[in-house]
Amino acid sequence: MSEECLLVLKESFYDELSKKISSTAKVHKDSIFLTLLRERKNNVMQNLDNSAVFSENADPQIINELIERGFIRCGNDLSKYVMTAKGVWEVERRLDKISLTKLMDDIDEYKYDISWGEKLTDKEKVVILSLIALRSFHEKTPLNRKNGKKAIQNIHEIILKTIEFLNNSIEGFKYSIPDETRESPVNSVFARLVNLPQNTRRIYKFNEKEGKSWLDIYDEEKGMISEEKLSYLLWKVFGGNLSFEDQTKIDSFCNNILYTHKNYVYSLEELTNFIFADICYQNAISNSLFKIAENSALWEELDKAKKKK
Structure with missing residues (x-):
């Protein structure tokens, strides 16, 4: 992926999504990807829509490349584009905010790990x-x-x-x-x-x-x-x-x-x-x-x- 495409994905899509989520919820472990995993589907869709990018504000060639790579897709409004999970992962992977190990550890903690043996009241x-x-x-x-x-x-x-x-x-x-x-x-x-x-x-x-x-x-x-x-x-x-x-x-x-x-x-x-x-x-x-x-x-x-x- 070209540096120009990566810059658009990061600054136009990811940064805006991060800003919207940070204003309404606590970011989990400094990762938007992990935060969205814990959100309800309606909240996820709302955050994606609120941070969508109008097609008229983006270079069509770059948009097409990002779509082909699966990093963005059309939103509810066909004139807007929103990030995909793959797109969020790509940016955070490069920022060292997410990795397969971090994802597995978080899923294990959130879904599989039960807190035993707390102090009795x-x-x-x-x-x-x-x-x-x-x-x-x-x-x-x-x-x-x-x-x-x-x-x-x-x-x-x-x-x-x-x-x-x-x-x-x-x-x-x-x-x-x-x-x-x-x-x-x-x-x-x-x-x-x-x-x-x-x-x-x-x-x-x-x-x-x-x-x-x-x-x-x-x-x-x-x-x-x-x-x-x-x-x-x-x-x-x-x-x-x-x-x-x-x-x-x-x-x-x-x-x-x-x-x-x-x-x-x-x-x-x-x-x-x-x-x-x-x-x-x-x-x-x-x-x-x-x-x-x-x-x-x-x-x-x-x-x-x-x-x-």
Whole structure:
């Protein structure tokens, strides 16, 4: 392509398109090409039309060459020409603003890469510890907010006890149940937890329509609890610097919650499926607390790596 054609493509088409986009949106990674990939089709067409070049203002020979190379095409108005994706790519490739590697990295980040393991909010910590204490480790034994009035009363008590325990255990903990909400106090705690599945690497599960929440920790085929997952959740709540005394207090708190409230929170059908009070699972929480020390550095690095991207 001649230098003259390239100059027209850059100054008459690309610069004008860049100016229009910059005035209405933030340019992503200094690239118009990447920015347009994230825009709605109508917005893309509007930006292209607003930066179109009238045919009467351009050299016909240059226009024909740019059309033949696929860098521009006729716009909605047949007397105007607009850039194509190929044209934007050509200019930005020469400006070192885009490359195949940059494109693949951006698509991977935008469409494929999920941000795992963000720091839990105080509210999320309340929910996770409540589920751990109740041993809601399987879809068949969830914390079910539609199990009736008695269950709701007990869930409310569990939440209040959990808030008090975390307030005494974690410096700077500030969560409390809102006084006035459109939902009931219990439902307000479990509402708007859209980030919690990602923040717990999909261990937290819920069915909002059925009012159910649980932790995906139990492997039914193997008949085993994943102490690694449980340990990870406890680390997310309490951090990695737990003394033996701290571990004992947490284990004792969880056991107290379970044996005080289990028979009132779970339905008869759920209690039939509830195996997590059996002796073989008795030490699951204490074992998981003990494992935090050996895994916390790895988890910190894994979660940090995702946040940097």
